Amino acid sequence: xxxxxxxxxxxxxxxxxxxxxxxxxxxxxxxxxxxxxxxxxxxxxxxxxxxxxxxxxxxxxxxxxxxxxxxxxxxxxxxxxxxxxxxxxxxxxxxxxxxxxxxxxxxxxxxxxxxxxxxxxxxxxxxxxxxxxxxxxxxxxxxxxxxxxxxxxxxxxxxxxxxxxxxxxxxxxxxxxxxxxxxxxxxxxxxxxxxxxxxxxxxxxxxxxxxxxxxxxxxxxxxxxxxxxxxxxxxxxxxxxxxxxxxxxxxxxxxxxxxxxxxxxxxxxxxxxxxxxxxxxxxxxxxxxxxxxxxxxxxxxxxxxxxxxxxxxxxxxxxxxxxxxxxxxxxxxxxxxxxxxxxxxxxxxxxxxxxxxxxxxxxxx
RNA sequence: GGAGGGGUUCCCGAGUGGCCAAAGGGGGCAGACUGUAAAUCUGUUGUCGACGACUUCGAUGGUUCGAAUCCAUCUCCCUCCA
Numbered sequence: 324x325x326x327x328x329x330x331x332x333x334x335x336x337x338x339x340x341x342x343x344x345x346x347x348x349x350x351x352x353x354x355x356x357x358x359x360x361x362x363x364x365x366x367x368x369x370x371x372x373x374x375x376x377x378x379x380x381x382x383x384x385x386x387x388x389x390x391x392x393x394x395x396x397x398x399x400x401x402x403x404x405x406x407x408x409x410x411x412x413x414x415x416x417x418x419x420x421x422x423x424x425x426x427x428x429x430x431x432x433x434x435x436x437x438x439x440x441x442x443x444x445x446x447x448x449x450x451x452x453x454x455x456x457x458x459x460x461x462x463x464x465x466x467x468x469x470x471x472x473x474x475x476x477x478x479x480x481x482x483x484x485x486x487x488x489x490x491x492x493x494x495x496x497x498x499x500x501x502x503x504x505x506x507x508x509x510x511x512x513x514x515x516x517x518x519x520x521x522x523x524x525x526x527x528x529x530x531x532x533x534x535x536x537x538x539x540x541x542x543x544x545x546x547x548x549x550x551x552x553x554x555x556x557x558x559x560x561x562x563x564x565x566x567x568x569x570x571x572x573x574x575x576x577x578x579x580x581x582x583x584x585x586x587x588x589x590x591x592x593x594x595x596x597x598x599x600x601x602x603x604x605x606x607x608x609x610x611x612x613x614x615x616x617x618x619x620x621x622x623x624x625x626x627x628x629x630x631x632x633x634x635x636x637x638x639x640x641x642x643x644x645x646x647x648x649x650x651x652x653x654x655x656x657x658x659x660x661x662x663x664x665x666x667x668x669x670x671x672x673x674x675x676x677x678x679x680x681x682x683x684x685x686x687x688x
Numbered sequence: 689g690g691a692g693g694g695g696u697u698c699c700c701g702a703g704u705g706g707c708c709a710a711a712g713g714g715g716g717c718a719g720a721c722u723g724u725a726a727a728u729c730u731g732u733u734g735u736c737g738a739c740g741a742c743u744u745c746g747a748u749g750g751u752u753c754g755a756a757u758c759c760a761u762c763u764c765c766c767u768c769c770a
Contacts, residue, residue, distance in 0.1 A: 353723095356724095378723075378724095416724090417723090420723095424725090463723080466723095506723090536722095536723095537722050538723095563723090566723040567723085569722060572722070586722050587722070587723085591722085591724065591728085594726075594728080595726080595728070595729090596727095606718085643727075648727050
């Protein structure tokens with residue numbers, strides 16, 4: 324994997340990330356395809372929204388259909404017929420979000436499957452075995468994501484474990500083209516963030532995730548953590564803010580030097596009847612759009628906006644027709660991809676701040 | 689023509705004397721959603737000058753301190769027999 328920063332505008336960076344499956348222009352937004360699919364849309368449709376790389380998930384794919392099966396299929400790319408880049412998350416976040424169904428020790432995490440209640444053990448070594456079998460272009464280290472709020476001591480523990488596990492991941496990771504990213508933890512404590520950044524970067528990964536943010540803390544707190552990290556991070560490596568993807572947060576992240584983002588937000592809220600527009604979020608399932616036959620966004624070039632009106636989309640959603648959530652999903656993904664493209668373009672010409680100002684003049688988070 | 693069963697708030701449906709403006713589900717309306725246990729979850733859903741009042745359980749009349757619940761008549765629907 325190769326990464327190069329082409330332009331800088333303040334702390335904002337415009338770069339190129341090369342993987343075995345192509346070139347990725349950064350800053351980039353990565354749609355989430357947890358179970359080897361971006362929910363409800365086909366790979367062609369995902370590609371047409373402008374996505375250059377998507378996510379898959381170790382935890383889910385290990386439980387079903389099983390990483391060995393995917394390996395037999397020729398790897399995740401072939402299995403799901405996605406020929407651009409893929410990044411797999413390690414399951415660290417599931418350990419966090421599945422809450423009481425797991426037990427964490429220094430060795431790893433013993434957890435109960437949410438599918439059938441069976442017990443499983445994830446260690447850094449096991450997670451590497453799974454991620455290598457999946458064969459994504461980028462694999463994430465197995466980390467421990469501390470919740471918010473959390474006691475200082477608890478966050479220290481998670482941070483130290485994350486470092487120890489990162490070492491073990493690194494030692495057991497070996498793959499012809501897959502890159503392994505480290506993950507920086509440290510909750511909302513500046514000193515722990517600094518310490519984690521130091522520890523993880525000492526291991527020298529080809530890229531770094533910033534984890535444990537956007538887990539319920541106020542946004543300014545997240546931005547503060549990014550500001551703490553920005554000057555400490557290797558300028559030649561991609562920085563990935565994990566789990567962030569609301570339009571306003573994308574701007575704030577890029578402004579603080581982030582190169583990569585992923586988030587379920589656009590696809591999830593799409594399925595729940597909300598779409599992004601330049602003014603903010605529009606709950607298209609609401610009654611006020613029943614007789615509104617304009618596109619979601621008149622200036623949007625996505626398949627949905629070129630072909631359908633709000634009233635029709637609302638009807639599909641109310642009638643529980645799958646096309647409804649497919650159309651809103653396509654629009655939301657396209658919206659974020661277009662937004663990122665405009666951000667990249669603005670950085671190239673040194674107009675990021677203006678673009679951000681213009682954007683927030685309209686956009687109400 | 690005879691025998692039986694039934695009409696409940698937008699819909700389906702529980703409720704057989706007070707704890708019932710009436711369970712539950714659907715539908716409607718709204719809110720939430722940030723490394724996906726999510727096409728999920730939460731709230732709300734008679735009216736009003738609303739910590740109270742008023743109207744509502746096919747219609748009308750009655751019994752009772754009190755009726756969606758008991759009685760009478762009417763009306764409509766369903767099933768079976770002729």
